[in-house]
Amino acid sequence: MLQNDLLLRTLKGETTERTPVWMMRQAGRYLPEYIVLRKKYGFFERCQTPELACEITLQPVNIVGVDAAILFSDILVVPQAMGLEVELIESKGPNLPNPIKTVSDLIRVRVPDVNETLGYVFDAIKLIKQELNGRVPLIGFAGAPWTILCYMVQGKGSKTFDEAKAFCYMQPQLAHQLLQMITDTTIAYLKGQVAAGADTIQIFDSWGGLLSPDDFEDISLQYIRQIVNALKDEVPTIIFAKGAWHSLEAMAATGAAGLGIDWCIHPQMARKFAGNNVTLQGNFDPAKLLSPIPVIKKEVKNMLQAFGPGRHVANLGHGILPNVPVDHAKAFVDTVKEESTKLYAQQ
């Protein structure tokens, strides 16, 4: 049914004719067409209005030519659905004015009926699938429970999320109770995304890399594993735990189809850690998209050769920066398509 199913086939480990490519935050501020909508509508208005979410989701498919669409939304819709107030002031980042600090705060949090609280996401997905009309697959997503806890406890962005970590170290029982509630909500939410039409799911653990290897297993991965288990018979899942290179082997063992890596690990070392039964996704340095186009082309070629043909989804190692010229993003996407086609033909 899909005209371009390169992403799905690559996630399943099937042979393809080239490397599929998409970019984290591909529907975002580097696109002038997005800026127009951003000026007219508030962040949650854009997320909660299926027509707007659909239009934004499709922009990079139409403008940049990526091989997959990713739902326009935010990981913080989950704590919002669980009962916490969430403000997204785009110049300042997220703000949760009443974060979770002690056991008495749990009274304000629930595992919600996702159809009631997040139905607008499922509606957006249905509309996107209709508008995509089989051109490329649609990626659904959610934050990993640890990353969601970071915001629920710290209340805002942070370099180190010390308060969230201290919460886990000082009140471990409470932390695990909250992590399980987030996990249960996330599983229902992602099952709803799949039922609505998402072809694959990415779990973003943006702050997984702040934890030691042991804590990553205890506080993050055991909950991600539950999510992957709940979904793996339905769609392929991708885990992107930024910076958690030390647990690539453990993440591969969850049964996830794909693992995202950032630019701070060499693709060959990531492959060594992750083994051969998982697809790797990444890992172009987003800041390098600011380089002149000939440098981008050269570096993309190096990246493709470092991963080698097969079991690779080309992507950035983190979200695209707002100040990247659209031509540079296009150069990234086009070079992946051209150079990987050559690389695969040489096999």
Place this chain on the structure above:
Amino acid sequence: MLQNDLLLRTLKGETTERTPVWMMRQAGRYLPEYIVLRKKYGFFERCQTPELACEITLQPVNIVGVDAAILFSDILVVPQAMGLEVELIESKGPNLPNPIKTVSDLIRVRVPDVNETLGYVFDAIKLIKQELNGRVPLIGFAGAPWTILCYMVQGKGSKTFDEAKAFCYMQPQLAHQLLQMITDTTIAYLKGQVAAGADTIQIFDSWGGLLSPDDFEDISLQYIRQIVNALKDEVPTIIFAKGAWHSLEAMAATGAAGLGIDWCIHPQMARKFAGNNVTLQGNFDPAKLLSPIPVIKKEVKNMLQAFGPGRHVANLGHGILPNVPVDHAKAFVDTVKEESTKLYAQQ
């Protein structure tokens, strides 16, 4: 001459009776005695007045019982000495109101006479050495050239230092010219610190972990290597490139005596990467000092066992947090002393 030379002997790979211990940012805001001075004097006043720098440097030696003193100063005294205006508003972090953006900005930067511009640091070191009176060694320090460039270009703290990275990718020749100027200044500065009495030098590459392995070599390590080379016949040097686990082997090959690691790598894996001819320093998660004291004791014991006896300097994986109770810092230090003594006796 030193009564406690555990740190220096451990850096040289000599046999000792236990693991030495100190903490990054040990002279800092978690100490009420420091807060008193912080309220009375501005940041640069504290750095530039040898009596104040001396008093602050000695506080953790007297109060917490660490095995080494580290000079109270800031890495940003170097860009200041090179001609840039640097403001340190402690609630807001560093600010350089006129950062380097283009080649024409280089006119405002020079490789200074360090005796003229940084003589106050050397005076502080002389006074500290006198006051320490051989109790413990004194660690001098500077920022790695890449980390200094981050501030000189970005102008303030950042999670990703995208502008600094873009500067390097878009104007590589200019970036390397600036990095060499910082390197030349840093070498003269650190030689001055050693001449004044510093027993060992730590190079802080706080933002080394933001670079890919290849960029780390090109933008950071080649300059760190020059600094290590310039110092290694005089004192042992420690490189702490936070997050740059991928280059531990290359850093060990510089001839540095010690390599700092953070808590996001298991000590045994760090040892595997770094080889056996270098001392490892670290790697307790600073947020874990907020745990209850019995948890701290258990986790310190686990850390010591993971490193094994010898060639290990106990430290945090990053600076101590301002909200750590002094008792918890003491528990960390005391537990290293007690438990490592037992561990070494079992050998």
